[in-house]
Amino acid sequence: MVDSLTDPRAYLQKRVALFTGVTFVFFALLLALDFATPAEGEPLISSTRIASMVVLVTHGAVWAITRRGxxxxxxxRGLELLAMLAAMAVFATLPLVPPIPGVGGVMAMFTPVPMAVLVLLRAAIIPSPAWLSAALTLAWGALMTASSALGWEGVEIGMVNRLLEDGIEPWMVPVSLGVLTTFAFAFVAAVVSHVVHGLQSKVREAMQLGQYTLEAKIGEGGMGVVYRARHRLLRRPTAVKLLPPRKAGEEAIARFEREVHHTSRLTHPNTVAIYDFGRTADGVFYYAMEYLDGISLQDLVDEHGPLPPGRVIALLAQAAEALAEAHEAGLVHRDVKPDNIMLCERGGxxxxxxxxxxxxxKDVGAPDEVALSRDDALQGTPLYMxxxxxxxxxxxxxxxxxxxLGAVAYFLLAGRHVFEGKLVEVLGHHLHTAPTPPSELGAEVEPALEAIVLRCLEKAPxxxxxxxxELRRALLACPAAGAWGREEATAWWDRQRDALRARRQRTLEPAELTVAPRSR
Known part of the structure; x- marks a missing residue:
């Protein structure tokens, strides 16, 4: 997916291809109409048909060049201007070489129509400043006016004839028409470009959050919205989480700040890294973190089924290391689940x-956070509480x-949750029901690993x-601990990398401009 608003080069190429594609179809229809309704005495290859063919060739070639790569x-810009100049040259000079001798006046009256369509289409489709659209229109109008004056042979229109009878010089008719037409369409083209170009600038400005440009929405949760973004100077992909204005109550802001402050204290490579934290002039709180172009454990199992024991051990050991650092810092995650554990590639x-x-x-060592932690309320995801x-x-x-984490391991091995059912039933099972061993559900799991998972799921802490x-050491002591190593992991990613990237592109949503007010 090309995010045109944050990639001016890709956007311009896309719009040039669209413009030349539309004009190709328009002039193809014009040419077909010309052949279907020939004028009396018009040769098969007339000047009007040659003009349409020139536009078809040039615009078709530009479309073919810009639609890919x-x-x-x-x-x-060069190809776009070349296509415009070619069309201007052949259509503006038709009064000098009319398709039938003696109708130069008719050409002067009616050839502005297709070119007017062309310049207005360009102004509406291709991003450019108003002065450029006006300049192109004026250039076309000057050429058209000059050729109309030189090729004017009169035209059987009552109003024109009356003007001539009143003493108006013949050359004044095409010049007056040309000047009026030129300035009228130059003004309209400039206004259209100004409006379109101005809207794009406002959209781009609205998508700017401090040093970060929002590109696409990744997801949304109770504590905020996450976007893929790009740093203005570093140009690296970044994930930006922000607190939408509609959720920015006093308590929500305090929780948001607490989240980023606690996460920024953690430096383990298996914990998402925090890059930046800020507040825009409009009052939008945000923080930037590393962008993970991978797949969550939830989606991994949903799409690929249960995992082999060796891989489960390798993944759980890493997650346990990340949690170990948090626990040693006095932090309890309280929402460990497959959706909150990502799998990705890092540094090869x-x-x-x-x-x-x-x-x-929850910071167990900070009494002043009791209100924010809401220890009197349920916190977490019921399936993993x-x-x-x-x-x-x-x-x-x-x-x-x-x-x-034991419930996550169970899900990875069995492809189903420890307990399933309605909310009340699941909560009751967590309190009173012993989990069914994964092996009894047909899961491929060795006794040592299964014992560790079931030990994690004990009712008593x-x-x-x-x-x-301790959990990590027990996992690595399992016989299957070495069955999934770097070679197996690399081979899996080599097979799945393209599919994972395509999946990520499908799940991205355009950035919601109403969520990110302009940063001043």
Whole structure:
């Protein structure tokens, strides 16, 4: 998908192709009409038909060149002007070489019509300043007026004849018509270009958020909207999360700031990196983080089915490392789930895990955050909530994240959630029901790995691994721990890379301009 508003070169090329494609169809129809309704005495290859053919050839060639590949701005502008000049030259001079001798006056009266369509189409489709559209129209008008005056042979129109009878010089008729037509269409073309070009500038300005240009919407959650963006100077792809004005209440702003402050404290390579944080002059809070062009574990299983045990171990070990750093810093994620764990490539390394979305994070060492943490309310996703998160939210600690990570492991191995059903049923199962071992559901899982997963899913926090580091060590001690390494991961990404990129393009949405007011 080409984001034309943030890539002027691609936008110009796309619009030149559209313009020449439309004009090609218009002049093809004009030529067909000319052949279908020939004038008496008009030769098969007349000047009007040659003029239409010249436009068809030049505009068709420009369309063929610009519809594919990457053409420079200079080439696109040059091709566009070449196509315009060719059309101007052949149509403006028709009064000098009329299709039938003696109808130069008729040509002077009616040849402005197709060219007027051409200049107005150009002004509406191709982004350009108003002065350029006016200049092209004036150039065409000057040439047309001169050739009309030289080729004027009179025309049987009552009003024109009356003017001549009143003593008006014959040359004044085409000149007057040419001047009036030229300035009228130059004005209209300039206005159209000004409006279109101005709207594009406003759209581009509205998509600017500090140093970042919003390109496409990635997703939206309770704590904000995430966009793919590009830094103005570094030009690297970035993910920008912002708090829309409609959600920017005092508590929401405090939570948003808390999320970015806590996440920025984490530096583990398996945690999403924060680049920047700011507030626009319009009051929009945002923060920038690394853009992950990959796939979530939720989508991975949904599209490719359960994963082999060796790969599950490799992914969980990375996620556990990221959580270990957070827990040691006194932070509890509280929303670990497949949607918040991304799989991507980084620095030529495949299957790199990134833990995302610390929007519900709890700082166990900060009493002043009790109100924001809302320990009296349920926090998290029901399918992955630990029992204590339901019965005593204030008691949630790092082991609650390990319960959720165990539920993620279960989903990766079995292709289904630990507990399924209606909301109340799922919450009741978390409190009272022992999970069915994945092996009993037909999952390919070795006993050691299954025991670790079920240990994570114990109802009592004390029965689970004490820390994320302990969980990681237990995972890496499993017999299947070495079954999925760098070679297997690279081979999988080599097979799936194109499909993953195509999938990402399909899921991107145009940036919503109403979400990001202009930054001053």
């Amino acid at each position: 990457e053409r420079s701005v200079a080439l696109c 390394v495949a299957d790199v895990v990134k833990v995302l979305d610390f929007g519900l994070v 630990a029992p204590e998160a339901l019965t005593d939210p204030a008691a949630v600690d790092g082991r609650s994240d390990l319960y959720a 004390a029965a689970r691994p004490a820390t994320a580091g």
